Amino acid sequence: MEGPDSSRISVLHVDDEPGLAETAAGFLRHENEGFSVATVTSASEGLERLAEAAFDCVVSDYNMPEMNGIDFLRAVRATYPELPFVLFTGKGSEDIASDAISAGVSDYLQKRGGAERYTLLANRIENLVAQHRAEEGLRTRVRQQAAVADLGQYALRGCGLDALFERAVESVSEGLDTEYSKVLEYRPTSDDLLLRTGVGWQPGLVGEAAVGAGDESQAGYTLKTAEPVVVEDLRTETRFSGPPLLVDHDVVSGISVIIGTPEDPWGVLGTHTTAQRRFTEDDITFVRSVANVLTDAIEREQLEQDLQQAEQRYRTLLENFPAGSVFMYDDELRYLIARGEQLSVLGLTPADIEGKTMDEVFPPDVVTEQTPRYRAALEGEEQVWIQQYEGTYYRLHALPVETDNEKHVGMVVS
Missing domain, CATH: 3.30.450.20 (PAS domain)
Known part of the structure; x- marks a missing residue:
């Protein structure tokens, strides 16, 4: 499964002069076909668009009515502290540059005549977005690794499988920012998978709902493969059909991995979103690592139960x-x-x-x-x-x- 398309860059351009904004958008698209540029003519509109959709970078003019570029920058930083922000203005001064730096601007560029200025702007945007994605990816990996380590320590404290399952699904949803996560337990006698624990599902489903263990479900398909199963769009999936559990919750994308082994499966760990999403290799590794912790804990509990059972049987024999x-x-x-x-x-x-x-x-x-x-x-x-x-x-x-x-x-x- 491929990760996010690094060639695509979504830019929000804020300029109170519509003609200049459209001109800049045209130049940026010409410089890089991967640029998607949305234009608005006020800072308030810019904040609304940021609340509605995700952008990789903001480009803003300085001189605007109601809220200038510095005030807009401060408002953006209050909610999006790491989002790349370029102040692209025809009004340049040391005071403005100093205020912009103090407010947390990512870059400062003056407007000048000629297409080369837009070439420079495009390069600055590309570099800022690449750096931001790399830093965000690193932060995400660190959080995910910490979550796996914490889960492992929790398992070693003998918390019990139910408590461990609950923490696992919470960790997965938090680590990947997904609406739904679940642990499904495979039941060979009925050839299905029981929703043992979950996050986000409708009330009353945990402990009751089940999905088929065949190709009628993503989880069933996962039981048959040694590799994680990643779905970018369940609506167009051809390997298996979408079970009611996922369809009824408007699930579109997701990852599922086996708990146990293909030869001796215990169940499936899955996480899902309602928005279409391309998961990265790091995301997949994270879910697989959580499943490995659960596999080890289940094996350890089974071993302890077997030992206790063997001791009881031996005591019974000695008594008789x-x-x-x-x-x-x-x-x-x-x-x-x-x-x-x-x-x-x-x-x-x-x-x-x-x-x-x-x-x-x-x-x-x-x-x-x-x-x-x-x-x-x-x-x-x-x-x-x-x-x-x-x-x-x-x-x-x-x-x-x-x-x-x-x-x-x-x-x-x-």
Whole structure:
């Protein structure tokens, strides 16, 4: 996705003489085809136009009724402190130049006859806008990097995922100045994405609204790609359709990135605007960095839950089987826990077994013989039997156990 078109420069020219203003606009457009010049004939009109639309630079005369160029400059600086401003006037003096500098003028240029003066003005505008964009880009990157660092520290404090999600969407909307941001949680069973947290959406949608996980939504399309998905105009998008969630909010442009990985997606982080916008590579990197923080936090919480679950299962086994090597299976006969000296006798470690099914560990004849017993234990029938394996006889005792309201098979080997 390309960033803003650096060749386009929008100029507001304020001069109380319409003929001179139009002449200057014509010369500027001739000097640079990328110039877009709007002209007004008073400072008050200039302030109105600035409130209505974004401009890259202001060019103003000095001698004007009601409000002169210096007063206009001060009014502009009160609201737009960094906007390039060129005082382009036929009335030149050291006092005027000094006042202009004190008021924060970006450049001061006297009107003179000849086209070369407009060539100089065009060059000054180009240089001022380029410098302003570079400085603004740097400030934006610094703010975004600080926001990502702050979010990372917040995650490390163990704030909980819901609180982290809320701060993440707020940071994205503030960092990119977008109306909407959201965290969508992927739900495989219903093949959709739930609006888990958001900024800007209509009341009652967070926690309730969902979008499809297929090509009917930008988020669904994002799940299928390893790269960020950037939309400049949803109304003309051909890769996917606009879901009601975005269409009903008049969304036009946006960025979405995956939370998790394409192989194991947790969900999608997205941000959107109602005005058409071309996002920069820095904007995309910012959203992706926030998604990375969320991915790490989700993985860390899942790991902690898995450890807690494993500890609970092991405690349950020890309560039911105080001696011998102990095992626990789920209803797919997958090993959840494997501990004890019998493992080493068989030349195995917990890592060799845990997470695998019986048929991934033992020969088919062992699996065929033992499976009915484990199934019976799952149904509530305690099982005790002798099993020969590699020339050694083992006594096996299996019975159903419950952990966290889930039914498993616990077994001791002695």
